[in-house]
Amino acid sequence: MSTPAESSCEFESLVGDLSLRAREAQRSLALVSSGERAAALRLAATALRRQSAQILEANQQDVSAGRARGLSEALLDRLALDGARLTAIADAVDAVAGLPDPVGETIDQTERPNGLHLARVRIPIGVIGIIYESRPNVTADAAALCVRSGNAAILRGGSEAVHSNRAIHAAFVEGLATGGVSPDVVQLIPTQDRAAVGAMLGASGQIDMIVPRGGKSLVSRVQDEARVPVLAHLDGICHTYIDAQASPDMAVALATNAKMRRTGICGAMETLLIDAGFGAARQVLGALLDAGCEVRGDGRATALDPRITPASGEDWDTEYLAPVLSVAIVDGIEPALDHIARHSSGHTDAIVTEAQDVADAFLAQVDSAIVMHNASSQFADGGEFGLGAEIGIATGRLHARGPVALEGLTTYKWIVRGTGQARP
Incomplete structure (x- = not known):
């Protein structure tokens, strides 16, 4: 039997491997044009529709297990899928594919008196970790938003939706691969052990931002333990x-x-x-x-x-x-x-x-x-705000607030163009 320390190392190694693959996939995504990323997302939406029977069957397993475990009606409502909800999930992926690509957008630019031209240009954040509960639609929403904005995603869904998440993820990455995008750009943590969450929270330098979506206990844990920047809201009062x-x-x-x-x-x-x-x-x-x-x-x-x-x-x-x-x-x-x-x-x-x-x-x-x-x-919903979908709602005062979609998953870099200027 492994000791707690050995178990912790095991999950740190797992997250480290996933993060390395995600980083490499995210770099390769930079070579994929905006149009090609959009086309790959449309193929992912098609795959979700094509595999609807398998996804709904997997979801029924989760709902039945949830009822047996005594989940509340509110949680069961979040968990349950039907034909209409699954169609809405696929439609949301299509909607994200059709949104303007923020990557490469010039936020502002100026020319200094010495002739230097400065511009702030939007770029992807990098590797985004999403930790969520109950709602299997988050698997597709988060994946679509990350791919469209040039980011890689590492997803860790809750145990109550494990079969649904796996089925949605499998269909989604199949569509991406058909479109020439590496499946490693969207990865699903293969274990439900809570220690994997701790490994993600400690993955400073490997994961660039964590987005928790779930109940108060989950979000509190993430905000308390994370060594990675967090984008979240705790309560919806x-x-x-x-x-x-x-x-x-x-x-x-x-x-x-x-x-x-x-x-x-x-x-x-x-x-x-x-x-x-x-x-x-x-x-x-x-x-x-x-x-x-x-x-x-x-x-x-x-x-x-x-x-x-x-x-x-x-x-x-x-x-x-x-x-x-x-x-x-x-x-x-x-x-x-x-x-x-x-x-x-x-x-x-x-x-x-x-x-x-x-x-x-x-x-x-x-x-x-x-x-x-x-x-x-x-x-209060990203889809209703015309954002296609949302990766979460943020209530902090830095970086992004409200429904966070494509623009909220970007940062920027300064591009400076000169003609030989040397600083005196």
């Missing part, structure tokens, strides 16, 4: 504030959609703030309750409907990912802004109002990656 001057019909529609369309996604509303001067609060809350949402409220909210239960202090900082909602009644935009500043995770926060000045104040003062006016927070 998203707020919607209904202003006194909101349209009642719009408020009902947006609040219900923001919470109940899909409760298990990070853009789902978790806290609803209602201005005390809004006249249709009972109507909004009644619609949510009638739709099957459990509502927990402050003292003024519980007085509006006997079905509302008192909220605890923890509720305002909880990402439910379930049909559960916290509600507070506030006296205007300033208390709403204060509440969001204290409790928002910086993901997505929205206002519903017909007053443009109030909307402008909200949009200017809420410091979240995504801020919305008269729209459902469920639009």
Whole structure:
């Protein structure tokens, strides 16, 4: 039996080998034209459609195992594929293939008084490690975004989706190979041992950036242990504030959609703030309750409907990912802004109002990656933003924020052209 140290070395060696192959494949990808990369992605999308029966059969294995393990309905919803969802996955790969290629784009340029010409030009980041749970669509989305932006990807999916991920990955790289792109540009960690995650997090100099997508425990571990730069968000505690001057019909529609369309996604509303001067609060809350949402409220909210239960202090900082909602009644935009500043995770926060000045104040003062006016927070998605897909949503203040797609997977280098200048 191997010792823990021997086991750690084993996984470090595995990740080191995958990283070396990824680095070599990523360098070879630089010799593949933008059009050829796009064509290879379209072939990958075709392969996903062609192998749909095998992928759905593999997914059914995962869903059955998940039910047997007692996974929550929210996790099962993230995990499950059907014909429509698989078609959407392949369509997203096609969409990424059709997006403008950021690699080689000149960000800005200038000429110095001494005649030196300087330009900042977008280049790939290099080798991207993606650690994710539950959602097999991430396998294709992340792979497509990395290939289109000239990066290599090392994927480590969760054990609950192991068969789905393997089937999607096999189809995807088959399509890439048909298009003349090395399969090593997208690699899937072949083990579900958690020690492999630790090896990825410690792979400084081998992996250039880590993107975690999953629950709070996973993201917390990645942020705490990584020796590699991390692009992530921890929680999706998203707020919607209904202003006194909101349209009642719009408020009902947006609040219900923001919470109940899909409760298990990070853009789902978790806290609803209602201005005390809004006249249709009972109507909004009644619609949510009638739709099957459990509502927990402050003292003024519980007085509006006997079905509302008192909220605890923890509720305002909880990402439910379930049909559960916290509600507070506030006296205007300033208390709403204060509440969001204290409790928002910086993901997505929205206002519903017909007053443009109030909307402008909200949009200017809420410091979240995504801020919305008269729209459902469920639009917090790379596909809905016209990005084709997303590798994740970032809530930090450096490099990239919000849905991260092609541009967020690039950095830049300075290109300096001279005519023989020597520095005095």
